Amino acid sequence: MVKLHLKNCITNREPFDFEAVIITSKKKEIWIRSIGTGEFVDGVCKRVYGSFQDISSLKETENRLLSLAENLPGIVFQYVINIDGTDSVRYLSGSVSQIWGFAVSDIEDNLKIVWDRVNAAGDFEEVQASIMKAVQTKSNWRSRFKYVLPSGELRTHLGNGTPVFLADGTIVFNSIILDITQEVKNEVLLKQASTMARIGSWEMDLINQDKDDMYWSPVIKEIFEVDQSYKPKLRRSLKFYIGDSKDRKQQALGLLIKEGVEFDDEYQLLTDKGKERWIRCIGKSEMANNIRTKIFGSFQDISDQKLAEERIRKALEEKNRILESIGDAFFAIDNDGIVTYWNKQAELILGKKKEELLGKPLWDVYDYLTDTDFFSQFLHIRKTRQTTNFEAYLPRLNIWLEISGYPSEEGISVYLKDITLRKEAVIQLQQANERFEKVTEATNDAIWDWDIINQTNYRSKAIERFFGKSALTLRSSNELWKDSFHPEDLPKIKDSIYEAIANPSCTRWELEYRIYNEKGKTLYIVDRGIIIRNNEGTAIRMVGAMTDITEQKELQIQEEKLMEDIVQRNKNLEQFSYIISHNLRSPVANILGLISLLQEENIPAETLDYINNSINLSANKLDEMIKDLNDILQVKNNVTEIKELVSFKNLASDIYVSIETLIKKENAIITWNFSEAQEMMTIKSYLHSIFYNLVSNSLKYRQRHVPLLIEITSQLINNKIVLLFKDNGLGIDLEKQNNMVFGLYKRFHANYAEGKGVGLFMVKTQVETIGGSISIISEVNKGTVFRIEFPV
Structure with a gap:
């Protein structure tokens, strides 16, 4: 910098005046001001002369003032009102950009940008009026006003200024602007808090x-x-x-x-x-x-x-009154075990006066309890901070207590009830129950005792024979219905027993229902109970016994089933007899008629041949009918054949192989899917016959112009195996044929294919013989679905 000033002075005849830092011979930094010019002769600089001034003290003062101005929490400046009415600012310093949001140079060039922000906040006229008032009264200027930053944020500013009136009419305010937004917010909050409080x-x-x-x-x-x-x-x-x-x-x-x-x-x-x-x-x-x-x-x-204090005082008085009047003992201890409350009943039960306990550690007075469960429970309450109910025996006082401990921030509140009499009664009852249990062990019945008032239900150990070893002998009434009652019978049981309880005149109850034992077997139960009522007729207790009648019930069911089977067999026999008498009458009548012709004399040879041929034809027809009837009787009589596990897939494959030539000849497609139910325990020969007859029927009564599709599938629905045989054959007019589909010698397409009308009758007979049922859905020229159901 120094070289540049000297060069310009010598070359361009420019005088210089600059400030710089120099290092003295004693290695000390000082600020100097140098002023100089050149002396020229014939355009040539002959010498440079000037002065040096030590300005270190002045510079230090300037730097301090500059630092002070830059670190002020506001803006320091001079606000100038010119004689022509215009205004401007100069010597701006401080937090200008933070408070006004503009650079110093922008504001000095155009003060209007600041006034626009004041105007946007709505305080422009008020600020202008305060300035004019200060000018007119020649007093200090002070104004609080709103200011909108360029970002849109609303702030509050406080302005102070001292006017100086110059000789030429110019007015200069030495001013400072402070951002007091937070202070104003605090004032508002304080005012609100004071108002609210x-x-x-x-x-x-x-x-x-x-x-x-x-x-x-x-x-x-x-x-x-x-x-x-x-x-x-x-x-x-x-x-x-x-x-x-x-x-x-x-x-x-x-x-x-x-x-x-x-x-x-x-x-x-x-x-x-x-x-x-x-x-x-x-x-x-x-x-x-x-x-x-x-x-x-x-x-x-x-x-x-x-x-509120008065309400609390009254509540405390009421609380003390209640605690002193209740039948239960009550005391409270703080977190250090110091007794803070001890009511009269606590004095009576625990044998200590209030004056002996208040303000003293409970366990110092009752030190002999520290080795008992009584003390352990209190430690548990203090540790877990959970409400705890328990019973304890105090040997020295020879009493049983029912204790409830309620933890709080301050300590533990304790309710005590003397249950000695009840406990002794329970012990006596337990002894009686033990005797009762010995008696009930001698019977297969499960004895039960339902305390309706206290909602408990006691059952003898024999209950395990019914519901299994997991069955509880004592449980609440809400848990009563959680045992394995048969879902179909449970609503009936509830309705029946609650209806009996609600009827004041009812003293006895009896119901037969089903349950499941622990192995899942269905048991049949007859349950009998006696209802005990109070003087008002309200049921308070019910005692009774559950008897397992499964064996008798199963015998009864077998008898009923056998009876139904006998009745059905009689019906079938009647129908069979009718069929025999009806169907055999025709060929027998033909034979008898022809035999009577043979008794005539002089029968021509031609007529004789005709009669012989007709007799042979009728006899063969009669023989076929007898064979068919014999097959049917064999089906009905061979029920004792051994059952085995039969695979549906293997059975379908065997049948396919046996009639594969016919299937290919008719261009039929047979598919099967037994993924849901793959096998069943049954008589294999019967199931084979059922499959064979239904598949043969589909092949026989196909539509000539439509490729035959046969689908065989299995399903498992509601504990039943369902077999579906579906085809797209000729179908049957079910409205016309009504219930004759499975009748003997019933043919529905006599002119279409050969048949005797025995197949579907045999299928139905075999299905029912092995415990199943069969139904049909069919539509002419669209196909048929046979649905067979077997219980699992």
């Missing part, structure tokens, strides 16, 4: 007044329910206080004024509108040169708090 301030100047004028904030005037224009005075304000509050307040104010004794007390007053209120009043004072100059303080409306 109903806190107001008061003060009284003891020096600069002759009278007893006071200052009350707006909140205090609201508390006293006076108008905001009300002028409070010290003596006059005492009229609002009632009861002893007036004297106490007067005394407290006197001591505060005379001796500076501060106070913080609660007073009761009557507002200007006649409402009673409680207030908290704080009084303090200020001293100057040993003279008390001012008293001040605050009022707070604590009416709601006092009402």
Whole structure:
């Protein structure tokens, strides 16, 4: 820099004036100001001369001032009002960009950008008016106004300035702008908090007044329910206080004024509108040169708090009254085991007076309990912080107690009930039950005792024979129906027993139903009970016995089934007899008629041949019928054939192989899917015959012009194996044929294919013989579906 200034001076005749740092011979830095110019002769610089000035102190002062200006929390500047009415700013420093949102150079070039932000906040006219007022009164300028930053954020600024009036008419304000946004927010929050908390301030100047004028904030005037224009005075304000509050307040104010004794007390007053209120009043004072100059303080409306305290006090009194009057013993201990409450019943049961326990550790007084379950349970409550109910025996007092411990933040609340009599009764009952159990072990019946009032149900150990070893002998009424009752019978059981209980005139109940034992077997039960009622007829207890009648029931079912089978066989026999008599009559009649012709004389040879041929034809037809009837009788009589596990897939494959030539000849497609049910235990020859007859039927009664499709599938539905045989053959007119589809010698397409009308009759007979049922869905020229169902 120095070389450049010297070069320009010598070459371009430019004088110089600059500031720089130099290092002295003693290695010390100092600031200097150098001023110089050149001396030229005939255009040539002959010498350079000038001066050096040590400006270190001036520079240090300048740097300090600059640092101070840059670190001010606001903006320092001069606001200039020119004689032509225009305005501008100069010497801007401080947090300019943070507070106004613009660079210093932009503002110095165009102050309007700042005024536009003030105008956007709505305070432009107010700020201008405050400046004009300061000019007119030649007083300091002070204004609080809103400012919108370029980002849109709304801020609050505080401006202060001192005007200087120059000789040429220019007015200069030495000014500072502070961002007081947070302070304003705090003021609003404080005002809101004071309003919400109903806190107001008061003060009284003891020096600069002759009278007893006071200052009350707006909140205090609201508390006293006076108008905001009300002028409070010290003596006059005492009229609002009632009861002893007036004297106490007067005394407290006197001591505060005379001796500076501060106070913080609660007073009761009557507002200007006649409402009673409680207030908290704080009084303090200020001293100057040993003279008390001012008293001040605050009022707070604590009416709601006092009402709450009164409610709490009454609630505590009510609680104590209840705790002292209840039949249960009650005491409370804190987290250190110190007794904090001990009611009268606790005194009676535990044998210690309240005075002996309050404020003392419980386990010091009852130290002999620290090795018992009683003490362990309390440690458990304190550790888990969970409500606990338990029973304990106190040997020294020879009593049984039912104890409930309720943990809280403060400690444990304990309820005690003397259950000695009940416990002794339970022991006696247990002994009686033991005797009762011995008796019930001698019977297969399960004895039960239902306490309807206490909702418990006791059952003898024999219940395990019914529901299994997991069955509880004692359970609540809500758990009663969780045992393995048959789902179809459970609603009936509930309805029946509750209906009996609800009927005041009913004293006995009996019902037969089913249950499942632990192996899943269905048991048949007959349950009988006697209902015990109180004087009002309300059922309070029910005792009874469950008897296993499975063996008798199964015999009964077998008998009923056998009877149904006999009845059905008789019906079938009647039908069979009718069929025999009807179908055999025709060929027999033909034979008899022809034989009668043979008895005539002189029969021509030609006629004789005809008669012989007709007799042979009728005899063969009769023989075929007898064979068919014999096959049917064989089906009905061979039920004793051994059953075996038959695979549907293997059976279908065997049949396919046996008639494969015919299948290919008819261009038929047969598919099967037995994924849902793959096999069953049955008579294999019967099932083979059923499959064979149904497949043969589909091949026989196909549609000539349509490729034959046969589908065989299995399903497992509601514990039943379902076999479906579906084809797209000729179909059957079920409306026309009605119930004759499975009849003997019933043919539906006699002109279409050969047949005797025995196949479907045999299928139905075999299906029913092995315990199944068969049905049909069919539509002419669309196909047929045979549905066969077998129980699993």
